Amino acid sequence: MTQAEAQSLVSRSLGEIAASLPGATAxxxxxxxxxxxxxxxxxxxxxTHKGIAVAPVVAELAALAPEPSGMPExxxxxxxxxxxxxxxxxxxxxxxxxxxxxxxxxxxxxHPGVPKGLGDLLTRMHGEMESHMQKEEQILFxxxxxxxNPMIVHPIGVMRHEHDSHGxxxxxxxxxxxxxxxxxxxxxxxxxxYAGLSKFRDDLTEHxxxxxxxxxxxxxx
Numbered sequence: 001m002t003q004a005e006a007q008s009l010v011s012r013s014l015g016e017i018a019a020s021l022p023g024a025t026a027x028x029x030x031x032x033x034x035x036x037x038x039x040x041x042x043x044x045x046x047x048t049h050k051g052i053a054v055a056p057v058v059a060e061l062a063a064l065a066p067e068p069s070g071m072p073e074x075x076x077x078x079x080x081x082x083x084x085x086x087x088x089x090x091x092x093x094x095x096x097x098x099x100x101x102x103x104x105x106x107x108x109x110x111h112p113g114v115p116k117g118l119g120d121l122l123t124r125m126h127g128e129m130e131s132h133m134q135k136e137e138q139i140l141f142x143x144x145x146x147x148x149n150p151m152i153v154h155p156i157g158v159m160r161h162e163h164d165s166h167g168x169x170x171x172x173x174x175x176x177x178x179x180x181x182x183x184x185x186x187x188x189x190x191x192x193x194y195a196g197l198s199k200f201r202d203d204l205t206e207h208x209x210x211x212x213x214x215x216x217x218x219x220x221x
Contacts, residue, residue: 015039
């Protein structure tokens with residue numbers, strides 16, 4: 001996000017920012033800014049009414065959208081990229097997405113389009129992905145950084161199998177949400193949830209692609 005884009009946030013409504021910038025809802029909740037019922041207010045107006053400085057909020061929002069970085073060619077550079085761009089981001093975003101899903105399911109329980117069971121699915125995915133990432137960080141990546149050995153194909157095989165499971169869970173997410181299709185009357189929380197899920201789905205798909213098709217083959221016969 002450029003400086004000009006960050007500064008333009010002050011004139012955009014809370015609801016618009018929440019629905020278009022994954023992670024923004026967590027920032028707003030920390031600052032007690034009402035992005036749902038009070039979502040029509042601009043960020044500047046909401047901060048003024050709350051009696052808080054707008055600049056720190058803008059800085060937090062800008063930090064959610066880092067400048068894209070190219071894929072390093074070296075193994076150590078690639079692993080560092082995966083850790084920073086995907087592992088760290090998944091850990092940051094999944095708890096907020098789970099909280100938003102639970103809220104939407106509770107508030108809109110009688111709506112025919114409510115993604116019933118989505119919170120439970122995200123809770124399960126969060127646990128499975130945390131276990132998966134720890135295996136990579138504690139076992140597989142250190143083996144790769146040490147140059148690999150004939151036994152490395154076994155943890156790689158486990159990671160590939162778990163990647164397949166992640167893909168099945170993304171399919172389940174698509175079914176629960178009608179492929180992230182919002183009802184016309186969806187509130188800002190619902191819109192923010194689906195915007196965040198869209199980014200998460202794209203990130204996880206790209207994450208799996210990098211490992212399966214670029215990193216892992218460097219160590220497979």
